Amino acid sequence: MSMDHADPMISGVERSQSTIEITFDPGADRLIGLGFTNGILQVLTLGIYSAWAKTEVRRKLWSFTRLNGEPLEYTGTGRELFIGFLIVFAVVLLPTFVGGAAISILFPGRADAVTAYQLAVYTLFLFLVGTAFYRAQRYRLSRTQWRGIRGALVGSAGQYGWTYFWTLAGPAVFITAAALLAAWSIGPDVGGTILLIGFIAALWILPWRANKLQRMMTDATRFGDRPVTYTGTPGPLYARYLYAWAGSAMVILAGIAISVQMFIASGAFQVWTQTKQLPSLEDGAKLAAVWISVLALCATITASYRASQIRHFARHTHFDGASFRSNVSGPRLAWLILSNWLLRIGAIATAISAGSVLIYVTGAIPKAGTTDAARIGTATLDVIFIVVPMVVMSAVATAFAQFRSTRYLVASLSLDGVVDIDTIMQNQDAAPKRGEGLAQVFDIDGF
Amino acid sequence: MASSAAGSDDHIEYYARFSDGKSAGARDATVTLGLSGLEIVQASPHVREVWSYANLRSGEPLRERAVDALLRSTASAGASLFVPGQPFAAALMMRAPHLTARAERWRHARPWIGLAVVIAATGAAVYVSGWSPARAIATGLPDSWRQRLGQQAITSMTEGYKKCVDPRGLDALRSLNDRLADATGTGRPFTIVVYDWPLTNAFAVPGDQIVMTQGLLAKAESADEVAGVLAHEMGHGIELHPETGIIRAVGLAAAVELMMGGSSGGLANIGLILAQLGSTRTAEREADLQALRVLRQAQISPAGLGNFFKRMLALEKKDDMPSQLKQFDILSTHPPTEERRALVERQEPYAATSALSKAAWNDLKGICAITVEADPVRTPADPRQPAP
Ligand SMILES: [Zn+2]
Numbered sequence: 001m002s003m004d005h006a007d008p009m010i011s012g013v014e015r016s017q018s019t020i021e022i023t024f025d026p027g028a029d030r031l032i033g034l035g036f037t038n039g040i041l042q043v044l045t046l047g048i049y050s051a052w053a054k055t056e057v058r059r060k061l062w063s064f065t066r067l068n069g070e071p072l073e074y075t076g077t078g079r080e081l082f083i084g085f086l087i088v089f090a091v092v093l094l095p096t097f098v099g100g101a102a103i104s105i106l107f108p109g110r111a112d113a114v115t116a117y118q119l120a121v122y123t124l125f126l127f128l129v130g131t132a133f134y135r136a137q138r139y140r141l142s143r144t145q146w147r148g149i150r151g152a153l154v155g156s157a158g159q160y161g162w163t164y165f166w167t168l169a170g171p172a173v174f175i176t177a178a179a180l181l182a183a184w185s186i187g188p189d190v191g192g193t194i195l196l197i198g199f200i201a202a203l204w205i206l207p208w209r210a211n212k213l214q215r216m217m218t219d220a221t222r223f224g225d226r227p228v229t230y231t232g233t234p235g236p237l238y239a240r241y242l243y244a245w246a247g248s249a250m251v252i253l254a255g256i257a258i259s260v261q262m263f264i265a266s267g268a269f270q271v272w273t274q275t276k277q278l279p280s281l282e283d284g285a286k287l288a289a290v291w292i293s294v295l296a297l298c299a300t301i302t303a304s305y306r307a308s309q310i311r312h313f314a315r316h317t318h319f320d321g322a323s324f325r326s327n328v329s330g331p332r333l334a335w336l337i338l339s340n341w342l343l344r345i346g347a348i349a350t351a352i353s354a355g356s357v358l359i360y361v362t363g364a365i366p367k368a369g370t371t372d373a374a375r376i377g378t379a380t381l382d383v384i385f386i387v388v389p390m391v392v393m394s395a396v397a398t399a400f401a402q403f404r405s406t407r408y409l410v411a412s413l414s415l416d417g418v419v420d421i422d423t424i425m426q427n428q429d430a431a432p433k434r435g436e437g438l439a440q441v442f443d444i445d446g447f
Numbered sequence: 448m449a450s451s452a453a454g455s456d457d458h459i460e461y462y463a464r465f466s467d468g469k470s471a472g473a474r475d476a477t478v479t480l481g482l483s484g485l486e487i488v489q490a491s492p493h494v495r496e497v498w499s500y501a502n503l504r505s506g507e508p509l510r511e512r513a514v515d516a517l518l519r520s521t522a523s524a525g526a527s528l529f530v531p532g533q534p535f536a537a538a539l540m541m542r543a544p545h546l547t548a549r550a551e552r553w554r555h556a557r558p559w560i561g562l563a564v565v566i567a568a569t570g571a572a573v574y575v576s577g578w579s580p581a582r583a584i585a586t587g588l589p590d591s592w593r594q595r596l597g598q599q600a601i602t603s604m605t606e607g608y609k610k611c612v613d614p615r616g617l618d619a620l621r622s623l624n625d626r627l628a629d630a631t632g633t634g635r636p637f638t639i640v641v642y643d644w645p646l647t648n649a650f651a652v653p654g655d656q657i658v659m660t661q662g663l664l665a666k667a668e669s670a671d672e673v674a675g676v677l678a679h680e681m682g683h684g685i686e687l688h689p690e691t692g693i694i695r696a697v698g699l700a701a702a703v704e705l706m707m708g709g710s711s712g713g714l715a716n717i718g719l720i721l722a723q724l725g726s727t728r729t730a731e732r733e734a735d736l737q738a739l740r741v742l743r744q745a746q747i748s749p750a751g752l753g754n755f756f757k758r759m760l761a762l763e764k765k766d767d768m769p770s771q772l773k774q775f776d777i778l779s780t781h782p783p784t785e786e787r788r789a790l791v792e793r794q795e796p797y798a799a800t801s802a803l804s805k806a807a808w809n810d811l812k813g814i815c816a817i818t819v820e821a822d823p824v825r826t827p828a829d830p831r832q833p834a835p
Contacts (some may be wrong), residue, residue, distance in 0.1 A: 025514075029516060041556075041559055044559070044560075044563040045559060045563055045566065046566060047563070049559060052559075059507070060507075063506060063507045063517075069515075069531065070473070070517070070529050071506065071507075071515075071517055071529075073506050073517065101697065105592060105595045105596055105599065106595065106597070108601030146471065147466035147468075147471050147473055147527060147529075148466050148468030148469070148471075148525050148526065148527045149470070149471045150466075223471075224470075224471055363468065367525055421471045421472055421473075422470055422471070423470065423472075424470055424471035424472075425469060425470050425471075425523070426468065426469055426470070
């Protein structure tokens with residue numbers, strides 16, 4: 001618990017320097033019951049409830065997170081989230097949808113018009129994704145409080161969105177232009193080579209970019225009136241990135257080598273060159289096994305890089321006289337991600353099997369020759385049998401997965417050093433009125 | 448947590464931490480469960496205040512196994528009181544039952560149960576009244592949009608088949624089209640295109656356009672039968688069924704997107720399937736009624752309509768036609784043949800002449816003697832004039 005050093009009086013103000021212990025309530029409810037209730041209500045309200053469901057999960061997760069034993073509070077409401085979503089739906093999603101429909105009606109059969117439209121939409125969305133991240137974080141911080149003191153994110157979402165955008169789009173445009181120029185002036189082979197090497201090289205911008213975005217976000221973060229600061233530089237990330245990059249490259253090359261070896265050794269390749277006959281099922285299964293292992297290995301390597309990035313970000317994040325520290329480990333993060341995925345897949349598979357059994361038992365299969373009313377009736381019943389368990393089970397899996405992620409990330413976080421808690425005053429900035437909208441639409445708001 | 452009166456919680460003092468909400472600091476305090484509210488005494492400076500039970504709000508609802516309580520009072524903005532330990536939370540549950548998980552759950556669920564009832568009632572009302580929002584929108588679509596929608600539908604459905612353009616056949620088709628279109632009384636011109644496609648089929652697409660196959664012409668036994676089929680398809684057109692179907696599908700997809708928070712996928716397709724299944728029977732009856740009206744106005748016998756569909760349904764049962772093709776119009780018409788025949792027979796007899804002269808009927812049957820590649824993009828400048 002807290003360790004209060006009673007400092008001498010300084011200019012009439014009592015100063016107390018305390019350590020802050022971050023814990024995750026070990027007796028916390030697993031949120032399975034809550035997920036179940038949320039799923040049922042989502043079905044009954046045709047999905048409208050999902051904003052409220054998300055809020056309920058957050059309220060729980062926040063209250064499980066404790067600073068010196070006292071819980072964080074989440075004060076956001078489902079209504080705020082829902083209105084934010086409705087606005088974004090009306091302003092971004094619906095116009096995009098209608099625009100796409102209009103383009104394909106006005107230029108029937110013109111694939112190029114549709115492609116141009118899609119490119120424009122993707123470009124806009126890439127910009128909006130960064131903005132969405134920032135706005136979501138701003139909303140969540142403004143709705144997070146401890147001892148009644150709010151968090152805040154100052155700064156401009158547009159600026160963050162723009163940085164997010166150009167650090168990806170800039171290199172892509174540059175490389176593509178260079179490749180086109182080379183293809184036009186020297187030859188298509190050179191252009192293609194430049195494109196391939198260029199995009200592989202461009203991956204090396206990612207640690208720098210992540211660090212830059214982290215700095216923008218952290219430096220704009222406040223707890224009460226006190227700023228959080230970030231001092232990290234991208235340098236240390238690069239050694240880790242080199243391992244991850246080289247490791248993944250080697251795994252992929254090995255995967256290619258093994259598949260080629262398997263195909264030539266089994267003769268499938270020779271058969272294919274002569275008769276264009278596809279490889280046998282057994283060979284196909286072997287190939288799938290090789291590439292699933294390749295993917296799993298790459299995911300583990302990526303997770304270990306992500307873990308080191310989380311540790312780097314934490315280490316260089318300072319608050320008052322203290323610095324954060326995270327002991328997230330690569331293998332455990334990889335396992336967390338993988339097991340959460342398995343959890344979701346398992347939940348949905350269970351739901352579909354349960355639904356199929358229900359359909360089989362009740363014999364609700366649409367039959368030709370019956371009246372329309374009867375067919376619509378049975379089809380509706382089938383949809384209900386499949387969709388209801390699916391929505392409920394995935395709500396359960398989502399809540400539990402979010403619980404597991406939060407528990408791990410919070411439990412591995414600590415704050416080293418002392419904080420002058422008593423002098424942190426309430427933040428006077430106006431908090432955003434509506435929920436995160438955009439992030440919800442892009443499904444990137446996490447939890 | 449000194450207790451002075453065992454057996455009653457009235458005078459138990461609980462340790463608490465009080466925050467005023469102005470700074471992140473917290474002061475040690477003791478709290479007792481008084482008669483009308485919580486009595487909070489801060490240690491230094493010595494401040495005593497009472498938070499009435501009615502004004503209390505809890506961060507998380509109180510439960511039997513809650514290990515602590517975080518409380519606020521609506522009368523004391525910003526301030527919060529954190530009381531660690533299970534006994535206080537359990538004791539408070541008795542005094543402030545509105546803070547329990549059960550009360551909170553009910554308060555939370557009530558508006559949602561109401562909403563679910565409203566949704567169900569609205570759905571039932573729409574279903575019972577037969578009002579169709581998709582139909583209402585379809586009525587408001589500008590003609591040029593309907594034309595383009597139809598062009599797109601034709602392009603995607605007839606891909607790989609050639610258009611039949613024998614000049615004498617076109618003439619015969621035009622005269623039949625004129626006779627029927629004039630009889631619709633809507634003043635809207637119809638576009639009828641024949642494709643060199645062995646399948647027996649005819650379908651209406653948006654923009655008053657009708658696609659007919661060579662297979663249908665080959666199976667028809669008289670011009671009256673073709674006239675009956677065309678009148679039925681014109682009936683679909685007059686009733687805006689193709690437009691309504693597309694709008695219903697798009698609307699359902701959008702609704703599913705909205706419901707799934709914009710990140711849907713598979714569920715949208717279920718909506719589409721339901722949309723296709725929806726109300727086809729009503730639509731067929733409406734088209735039949737329109738067809739009978741048009742045929743009477745054009746002074747063509749309605750017998751052809753009944754005969755042709757009857758024969759085709761009998762054929763369909765024998766044919767091992769690929770099932771996905773059955774969704775096309777004439778093969779998906781499932782009003783029982785009996786009902787349709789009764790409808791035709793109930794018609795008051797009227798003076799009728801053959802839909803086409805023998806010569807013209809032969810010309811129409813030969814319309815696919817000359818075919819052209821259907822160009823994918825055609826500006827619907829003169830929809831009645833098929834491209835040469
Ligand atoms: Zn029909």
